Amino acid sequence: MNTSKMEKDHLLHKWLNNEATAEELEKLKSDPEYASYVQIADASTGFEVADMDSEANFEAISNKIKPVRPLKTPNIFSIVWKVAAVFALLLVGYYYTTTLDTSVKTEIAQTETFSLPDGSEVVLNAGSKITYNKTNWANSRELSLDGEAYFKVTKGSKFSVKTAEGTVSVLGTQFNVSARNGLFTVACFEGLVSVAFNDTLLKLPAGKKVQIENGKLMVNEATETQLPVWLQHESRFENIPLQMVVKELERQYPIHVAMKNVDSAKRFTGTFTHKNLELALKSICEPLQLHYKINNNGAVTIDAKNSK
Numbered sequence: 001m002n003t004s005k006m007e008k009d010h011l012l013h014k015w016l017n018n019e020a021t022a023e024e025l026e027k028l029k030s031d032p033e034y035a036s037y038v039q040i041a042d043a044s045t046g047f048e049v050a051d052m053d054s055e056a057n058f059e060a061i062s063n064k065i066k067p068v069r070p071l072k073t074p075n076i077f078s079i080v081w082k083v084a085a086v087f088a089l090l091l092v093g094y095y096y097t098t099t100l101d102t103s104v105k106t107e108i109a110q111t112e113t114f115s116l117p118d119g120s121e122v123v124l125n126a127g128s129k130i131t132y133n134k135t136n137w138a139n140s141r142e143l144s145l146d147g148e149a150y151f152k153v154t155k156g157s158k159f160s161v162k163t164a165e166g167t168v169s170v171l172g173t174q175f176n177v178s179a180r181n182g183l184f185t186v187a188c189f190e191g192l193v194s195v196a197f198n199d200t201l202l203k204l205p206a207g208k209k210v211q212i213e214n215g216k217l218m219v220n221e222a223t224e225t226q227l228p229v230w231l232q233h234e235s236r237f238e239n240i241p242l243q244m245v246v247k248e249l250e251r252q253y254p255i256h257v258a259m260k261n262v263d264s265a266k267r268f269t270g271t272f273t274h275k276n277l278e279l280a281l282k283s284i285c286e287p288l289q290l291h292y293k294i295n296n297n298g299a300v301t302i303d304a305k306n307s308k
Helices: 005-016 022-029 034-044 054-064 076-099 242-252 277-288
Strands: 102-105 112-115 121-124 129-132 141-152 159-162 167-170 174-180 183-190 192-197 200-205 208-213 216-222 234-241 257-260 267-273 291-294 300-303
Touching: 102 121, 121 129, 167 174, 174 242, 183 192, 183 200, 200 208, 200 216, 216 234, 234 242, 242 257, 242 267, 242 277, 267 277, 277 291, 277 300
Parallel strands: 141 159, 257 300
Antiparallel strands: 102 129, 112 121, 121 141, 129 141, 141 174, 159 167, 167 192, 174 183, 183 208, 192 200, 208 216, 234 267, 291 300
């Protein structure tokens, strides 16, 4: 018997769920499409629905979801510290660049002429070193000297040359400073210089020189020349220990001098040239009744013996 589509669907539903009555089953069997329903029902019995593990599925999905981090409100103290750190770095950089020194150094038998930031001229003798701050020069015309140098200072603020033996200060002049191994010599060629050593302060006018040995004033007299003699390739000494004279000879020539049987108290007054080693040795040894020998390796021996 034919039924409406709604009734048929309801009947099929009950049949597939084994809820149809005997009377309803007989009605369904009388439907011409019943054989097809039976075939579909038999085929669908082989279908299996996979078991669903809801907890495992939830965990897998949760692991794939990246946690959302809440936005943090900026900490005002953190910002202040970061700004302070930047300013600290800038201050360190400024301090480093303004305190960085410039050095000029000469080797054996070498002199160097150069200008300071204010145009002042410096001639550096052999084996000497000058250190100054180029960045801060406009505020402080101050330098350190180890050795000997001649200065032509432009007029301006106070200009100071610091050495281990004392300090020379000027406003604008020409002068020479030598500070080596306890011997401190200053000669003024133009203007006026101030020489400070220990607790003593001397004013040195043009044409005067002082020589201070181990903190004691030894010479205070007129200069013999218009310029330092070493600018003319000579070294001049006045009653100087022989050891210091030999050290200067080693600065002007690439040699090593060994002294044998020589009285350490000997002192020398005179000059030697920077251009001829043989002549320089004669100038030193003959007045002191010493003799010398230049060895094949360039070393020099000075001996008190009369025989060669």
